Amino acid sequence: MTITDTPASTRSEASALDLGPATHLSCRECSATTELGPYYACLECFGPLEVAYDFGDVTREKIESGPISIWRYKDLLPVPRNVTEVPNTEPGFTPLLKADNLARELGMKALWVKNDAANPTHSFKDRVVAVALAAARELGFSVLACPSTGNLANAVAAAAARAGIRSFVFIPSNLEQQKIVTSAVYDTTLVAVDGNYDDVNRLASELAGQYEDWAFVNVNVRPYYAEGSKTLGFETAEQLGWRLPEQVVIPVASGAQLVKVDKAFRELTELGLVAGGGPAVFGAQASGCSPVAAAYKAGHDVVRPVRPDTVAKSLAIGNPADGPYVLDVTRRTGGAVEDVTDDDVIDGIRLLARTEGIFGETAAGVTVAVLAKLLREGKLDPDAETVIFNTGEGLKTLDAVTPVVGPAGTIAPTTEAFRALVPEAEN
Amino acid sequence: MTITDTPASTRSEASALDLGPATHLSCRECSATTELGPYYACLECFGPLEVAYDFGDVTREKIESGPISIWRYKDLLPVPRNVTEVPNTEPGFTPLLKADNLARELGMKALWVKNDAANPTHSFKDRVVAVALAAARELGFSVLACPSTGNLANAVAAAAARAGIRSFVFIPSNLEQQKIVTSAVYDTTLVAVDGNYDDVNRLASELAGQYEDWAFVNVNVRPYYAEGSKTLGFETAEQLGWRLPEQVVIPVASGAQLVKVDKAFRELTELGLVAGGGPAVFGAQASGCSPVAAAYKAGHDVVRPVRPDTVAKSLAIGNPADGPYVLDVTRRTGGAVEDVTDDDVIDGIRLLARTEGIFGETAAGVTVAVLAKLLREGKLDPDAETVIFNTGEGLKTLDAVTPVVGPAGTIAPTTEAFRALVPEAEN
CATH class of the missing domain: 3.40.50.1100 (Rossmann fold)
Structure with missing residues (x-):
């Protein structure tokens, strides 16, 4: 399990590993290559490694005939070809819901919510863990x-x-x-x-x-793990009818999810599975932990670590590993990184629940609130097709809304008592 | 909105309602018919009303080309033909997971878990509410x-x-x-x-x-609402490759779910969408609220109400409306109704989580524990293909397991401290 310096081609030919279309690991900083293995840092420059592929022929039809899970995209992931034959939680292919009520409230034309709370343990982490586990077994x-x-x-x-x-x-x-x-x-x-x-x-x-x-x-096994987030991008495109949206808003913790979704869109485009250019990619952070937003606004290329203090604990990474890449992606695509206060986060959770019946965790509140803020500030086009990601379940962060929602009142079990409490109810 | 006594055929011709294949309501006790409408009790005998249909031509291909939700079965439900065009939570088509680990522990040959925690609000209730809402709007x-x-x-x-x-x-x-x-x-x-x-x-x-x-x-609107549970049966059959299992174990609260799943299996058989006979249907209750199990064991046709006292609160209906029909179905199909203690319920939750990575609510604990008990008592065939239903999410009933699960220990952040805590971990 040590990294050698033989050329990548030699290494992957020597390997008996089946990681599907993955051919080698590539340094995201210096592009040096490393053979497939349990490596995560470049020997040349200590930069992070990323999986590289030779995809061959991948068609819409082949994907559509696959299982209703992330494994329909197994030919685009670093996992063994028989991955579906081994027991796993079968995450993914979560609903992409048209959000007309929320769009109307925000003055938007076409908005969708990708709802990853439908995953087995109700967050997008099931995707990355499933890919990491499949690769780890093979390794x-x-x-x-x-x-x-x-x-x-x-x-x-x-x-x-x-x-x-x-x-x-x-x-x-x-x-x-x-x-x-x-x-x-x-x-x-x-x-x-x-x-x-x-x-x-x-x-x-x-x-x-x-x-x-x-x-x-x-x-x-982080290089394999991180690739799992690409499936959010693949699914979004397929569920839109093999099209890319014009704008996406994605919460930023380590930043890996945003970066990998952009990678997914580019892979689909290169494979000819979707047409046209990719969307403007927007990142969402809580102001109490917004090192990437701060760097974006200051025009910096590096991210200065912060000490997190926000209700959005699943996003509270003060030193985000993929922060610089988030800056690259958002700037390249014409997006932005924005942050919102904890009060905005609570309002965002409630707005999504009230308009669309989706109870997201605090990260979802961040995303919805950033969407609203970007619209208010004219940084996001209300007429362009937009997808936002709900990456987790409100049941896991109940404390955030417990102080602010509750019964209209408590009554005796009589119709008279009800009428007194809610006189405007029609009958 | 009053019930008339004109013949059903006249009523449905007179109606401009679009409730898909539904033609009228039929009394489950005396078979008297009533026109489609917001009626739930028979005018003749006060028995409960149920939806009756003329299904016409329904094919596997047509179903398979439908959406990944309960609406792929809209031609078998009392909902408007355009139901998918109206915003709804899009519940259903939840995973049917092969449960080889659990099967092995219980000495079974082939076991699946239908996991309804994947629904929008993480219980099977999203199904029945979606059907009720679609019908209610039309009404x-x-x-x-x-x-x-x-x-x-x-x-x-x-x-x-x-x-x-x-x-x-x-x-x-x-x-x-x-x-x-x-x-x-x-x-x-x-x-x-x-x-x-x-x-x-x-x-x-x-x-x-x-x-x-x-x-x-x-x-x-209970007659329409209850029909939503049929989709659990439809999905199970389709996900098994258009086959019926040989045994199913279903939790019993009002009993409507069990009765409707049996109805779904019979409808699929009558339509020629599946071959062969239906499964033996087993009902699962908590001993602290087991009026149907008690009636089953006593050989009674009626269910004597009880005052519920069990940790399985979602099953705590002391006077279950469909209790007598549960007795009919389980006896007709060669099943049974069994009950388990609250301690068994907690063990059942933990067994399912440990073996299959599925954290069900207390009702799931009841179902798993009843499955184990039926096997121990020789009432369920370990060699027959069996499906059990997880109808809700463990996150909603955390209190049930909080006293009995927790960390292995608390350590200082050093590898030495870890080795002292878990000496058997290999390296």
């Missing part, structure tokens, strides 16, 4: 692990249970009881660590170096 | 309402929001804060009623008689 790992504060922990614990393999999930010891339960129920080995998420993350990196059978999904 | 109602203690409240509030119509949800005032939030967030008019669920239900029936624009989904 010879026998244990799945991660540091996490919530959605990722749920997804790893559930995916490992379904696959019948052992898992270890590392969390900060001060995590909410609710998030502990929703991981521990899958019988993962849950380890509470005295410290903050940075401490947990550092411990995970150290353990990844010592336990060589362990795949830490977001550490040593 | 001229302009407001959606229900009495509920949880899943139904979520589903009604979300469906009304998405459809852009007003809703009223009536709940007992002592309901858990969590269940209040998950309905109120959709901006429904939530009315807390001082009293138990029976009091709330009685108030709803009184209001249904006074507010003639209001469709109480489980009261005055």
